[in-house]
Structures are given as structure tokens and as C-alpha cells.
Amino acid sequence: MNPMMAIKAYQAAAAGGAGPAGGAAMPQDGPGFSELLSNAMANATDQSRQAEQQMTMAVQGRAELIDVVTAVASAEASLETVMAVRDQVIQAYQEIMRMPI
Template identity: 35%
Template sequence: MTDISSVLSTASIQSAYRSSQGLGPSQVEQGDAGGFSTVLRDVAADAVNTARTSEQIAAAGLRGELDTQTVVEATMELETTLRVAVSMRDKFVQAYQEILRMPL
């Protein structure tokens, strides 16, 4: 079974990716001083909301309130979010380890 923190971080990363698609270089540079941290916070919040929404859709599907296709779509979106988050986490860890190996 997957740890919920992994699911949430995956959703955050996917949301960050989606959010970054609409930002051009000029919009990022002209942002406030906490631009990067603000984007990460917003993406994390969006990811948590996506996970909660998917969970609610799955519960409604089990109660018979929603059709199977809606439940499957929500599950697939959550799975995609998880895969992207895990991939991004692995890349961040790899980059951090590479920085640690650099000679001073």
C-alpha cells in the first residue's frame, strides 16, 4: 500500500507542472519575492485538493452515487499524479546527491 505522504507529494508535483505550463519567463521573473515558494505552496495545496477529490469520488462510487467511468478517471488522475511526483522526487534527490559529490 502507498504511503499517503507519497501520494500527496506526487499530486503536488503534478499540479506544479500543470501550473507552470501557463507561466512564461516574464511572468515568473515579475512575480513577488517569494515567487518560487508561493508556486510550490499553491501546487501542494492543489495536489492535496486533487487527492481529496479523488478520494471523495471513489467513496461516492462505492456508494453507487457515481458511474464507474468517473471513478476510473479520478483514479487514473491520482495514479498519474503519483507517478509524476515520485519521478520528480527521484530527480531532486539525484540532483542533491550530485551537489554533495562536487569538490569544494
């Protein structure tokens, strides 16, 4: 499950239980929004470190090229996911700032 899917699921769950007809919101069993973001950032950082280690091992002749390519592609996908989340957060913030008081 990527972070964008988790954020959308979290938003849907939060909107579903707290409305005039929904009564009080149910207690949350899962992680909060900030925890989801922290996990996404930690995952991207770990993927980058693994890619760096694979590149170092390849230079030393202890790793195969396919392992390096796989690690770099994984790190790139994680980074793109984090950037997409960041863009959505910035977009939401800007939309909130445009709301009339």
C-alpha cells in the same frame, strides 16, 4: 503544463540571463522553484482527495464507475509526477554533494 516541464523551463530561464555575457539577471515575473514544488504537491493532494470522494460516492451508489476510474487515473498521474520531481531533486542534491570543495 506538468511540473517537470515547468522546472526545466525555469532552469533554462534562470541560466539564460545570468552569465558573463548576459549581465545581471532579469527580475523574475513567474513563480519560484519552491512555489512550483508546493503547487505540484497541492495538485497531487487535491487529485487524491477527488479520487477518494468519487470512490465514496460510488460505494454509496451516487457515482458512475467511469468517473471513479478517471479520478483514480488522474490522481495516479499526479502522484507519479510528484515522485519524478522528488527523484530529480534527490539526484541533484546527491550530485552537488559529490562536487569537490
